[in-house]
Amino acid sequence: MSDFDEKTRVTQVVQAPPGLSSMSTGGTDCLVVIYTKEPTLLGKRFVLDRNPTRVGRGVDNEIVLDGDSVSRRHAHFEHRSTQWLIVDDGSTNGTYCNDEQIVREIPLKNGDRVKIGPTIFKFLSGADVEAQYHEEIYRMTIIDGLTQIHNKRYLYEALEREMIRGRRHDRNLAILMFDIDHFKRINDVHGHLAGDFVLKELARVVQSRIRRDEVFARYGGEEFCIILPETSIDGALSLAETLRQKVQENQFVFQADRIKVTISVGAAVLSDNDRTANELIKRADERLYQAKNSGRNRVCS
Secondary structure (H helix, E strand, O other): OOOOOOOOOOOOOOOOOOOOOOOOOOOEEEEEEEEEHHHHHOOEEEEEEOOOEEEOOOOOEEOOOOOOOOOOEEEEEEOOOEEEEEEEOOOOOOOOEEEEEOEEEEEEEOEEEEOOOEEEEEEEEOOHHHHHHHHHHHHHEEOOOOOOOOHHHHHHHHHHHHHHHHHHHHOOOEEEEEEEHHHHHHHHOOOHHHHHHHHHHHHHHHHHHOOOOOEEEEEEEEEEEEEEOOHHHHHHHHHHHHHHHHHHOOOOOOOOOEEOOEEEEEEEEOOOOOOOHHHHHHHHHHHHHHHHHHHOOOOOO
């Protein structure tokens, strides 16, 4: 296994305690954890066989989540008539469905994403839930659960392919590495939920400028990477400057708080000396840190 491969987590279905019969409320409707700060929860499936199914920090909940942003009794999933609803139980930091804060409750549709504290669940429903679950587990190996863009593993695999293709056809290949300036300060001042919002909103802003043949991925934490096939250093720098300006001009507003966000960017192009994806990424990363050390909110190559 290479240094960038990630092990696929094998998870078990969370069953109801002995003596509880399965509800006739959809049978296999379930929640899958697609993003979490608790490694043991990632990929875990919670079958919705209790009505209601409560979520919170208290140990008396059916689903117990850790974290300061989770209330003791945060929210619950409730089955009414023919559908499940997510209901906020007056939590301090709110409950979100598909990135929108719910006022009190909202009915769930298959594929909806529910965020409670730092944890994101995906709701799966219908006759083919088992197939959907396995598809979701595979998707988690290539997609970042928070930002919904590609992850580090996919990035490396795609970059290795593009390096081979670039050399075979004697074509340019460039990459951009960038991260959010003073991201720790954002978390400290505005809270970790605001930090999550900034990461998602940044991904949305950048994604809107990415072409179909380009690969945009979350490298880790607040660091991102873009693969630019058939792109010279001038083209890469032009895009980097456009993105830097777009981020600086974008209004990042979380729960009425305006958050100033800027990025520092490093650019590099494939050279004859680059034998692995790591070498090309390392040079772009060095340019990124040059941008940060020379004042931030700038582009270096």
